[in-house]
Amino acid sequence: MLLLLMLILLSHAWSVKPQQPPQNIFILAGQSNMAGRGGVTNNTQTNTLVWDGIIPPQCQSNPSILRLSAKLKWVQAHEPLHADIDFNKTNGVGPGMPFSNAILTKDPNFGVIGLVPCAIGGTNISEWKKGSFLYNQTVGRTQAALQGEGVIRALLWYQGESDTMTREDAELYKQKSEKIFVDLRSDLQIPMLPIIRVALASGLGPYIDIVRKAQLQNDLLNVQTVDAKGLPLEPDVLHLTTPSQVRLGEMMADAILQSMLSTNKTGSSFSNAPTKFSNFVSYSLMISLLLCSLCLY
Ligand SMILES: *[C@@H]1O[C@H](CO)[C@@H](O)[C@H](O)[C@H]1NC(C)=O
Ligand SMILES: *[C@@H]1O[C@H](CO)[C@@H](O)[C@H](O)[C@H]1NC(C)=O
Numbered sequence: 477m478l479l480l481l482m483l484i485l486l487s488h489a490w491s492v493k494p495q496q497p498p499q500n501i502f503i504l505a506g507q508s509n510m511a512g513r514g515g516v517t518n519n520t521q522t523n524t525l526v527w528d529g530i531i532p533p534q535c536q537s538n539p540s541i542l543r544l545s546a547k548l549k550w551v552q553a554h555e556p557l558h559a560d561i562d563f564n565k566t567n568g569v570g571p572g573m574p575f576s577n578a579i580l581t582k583d584p585n586f587g588v589i590g591l592v593p594c595a596i597g598g599t600n601i602s603e604w605k606k607g608s609f610l611y612n613q614t615v616g617r618t619q620a621a622l623q624g625e626g627v628i629r630a631l632l633w634y635q636g637e638s639d640t641m642t643r644e645d646a647e648l649y650k651q652k653s654e655k656i657f658v659d660l661r662s663d664l665q666i667p668m669l670p671i672i673r674v675a676l677a678s679g680l681g682p683y684i685d686i687v688r689k690a691q692l693q694n695d696l697l698n699v700q701t702v703d704a705k706g707l708p709l710e711p712d713v714l715h716l717t718t719p720s721q722v723r724l725g726e727m728m729a730d731a732i733l734q735s736m737l738s739t740n741k742t743g744s745s746f747s748n749a750p751t752k753f754s755n756f757v758s759y760s761l762m763i764s765l766l767l768c769s770l771c772l773y
């Protein structure tokens with residue numbers, strides 16, 4: 477009896493050991509500036525968009541940075557991160573790689589990072605509402621990413637350029653985006669999922685400031701904003717350049733490390749309590765069983 481219990485306990489401990497899949501999962505969602513257009517320019521001769529292929533050191537691949545492919549497999553991440561997700565468009569450098577590299581540089585013990593790219597260029601906030609294709613894909617891909625031992629550290633959200641065309645859309649942005657965050661947290665069963673969102677640097681229409689105001693005023697808990705305003709843009713005056721994406725990635729990394737540090741200090745669990753909790757419950761159960769059987773013995 478005792479031997480059996482010890483065996484169960486051991487095998488359980490084994491299965492809980494971190495394996496190949498990443499420990500620290502980040503969801504990347506939004507439109508083109510999250511998908512990445514850094515280094516993408518218009519070849520006026522052929523009138524096509526081409527990526528210059530320039531990958532600065534801050535965006536290099538690293539065995540500790542994985543991405544969930546369109547086929548839901550963990551693979552080593554490389555630019556362009558959204559190539560198989562935003563596949564109708566010419567993708568370039570986005571914030572995901574420099575974000576991950578900045579975290580690993582600042583905290584070498586952070587552990588393997590798993591990025592879940594979900595951004596699609598040109599999408600407005602209505603296309604992200606609960607029940608939509610984009611929403612479902614984000615929830616489905618995140619659930620697939622959680623099959624291992626990983627914990628979702630945050631949702632990184634950069635979207636809204638398409639909602640600046642009419643005053644009405646811009647004014648509805650606050651309510652619509654907050655609803656999506658609340659729904660996502662609820663459907664992912666992570667009520668306090670940290671969200672880092674970007675305040676726009678550009679937009680397709682004249683109502684950028686109304687959308688920015690919504691993005692800079694966070695009424696939900698655990699939502700932080702990183703401001704992209706002023707970061708240099710490509711000649712299209714819409715997309716962040718590669719150096720701008722590097723800077724943005726570093727700003728997001730600072731934001732996440734800062735918030736993890738402060739939650740560590742307060743001692744509360746940072747996110748995704750359910751996974752940890754279920755481990756805790758099964759361990760406690762095993763240990764009490766073991767103690768019980770020892771007494772009986
Ligand atoms: C590329 O540039 C040409 C010439 O300036 C312009 O007519 C065309 O709309 C541009 N195409 C894209 C996809 O930006
Ligand atoms: C790609 O284009 C096809 C055809 O227009 C469209 O049905 C599909 O939704 C697009 N997918 C993405 C990810 O942009």
Ligand SMILES: *[C@@H]1O[C@H](CO)[C@@H](O)[C@H](O)[C@H]1NC(C)=O
Pocket residue numbers: 600601602603645
């Ligand atoms: C958002 O995008 C969809 C698809 O392109 C479009 O049908 C819709 O009119 C756009 N705007 C709003 C406010 O829904």
Ligand SMILES: *[C@@H]1O[C@H](CO)[C@@H](O)[C@H](O)[C@H]1NC(C)=O
Pocket residue numbers: 607608609612
């Ligand atoms: C998204 O998922 C919901 C629930 O499974 C489903 O009812 C809905 O039709 C899906 N939407 C799309 C666009 O596939």
Ligand SMILES: *[C@@H]1O[C@H](CO)[C@@H](O)[C@H](O)[C@H]1NC(C)=O
Pocket residue numbers: 583585586733736737740
């Ligand atoms: C927070 O605490 C955990 C567990 O003690 C540690 O692994 C992690 O490095 C800490 N994070 C930061 C940002 O200090």
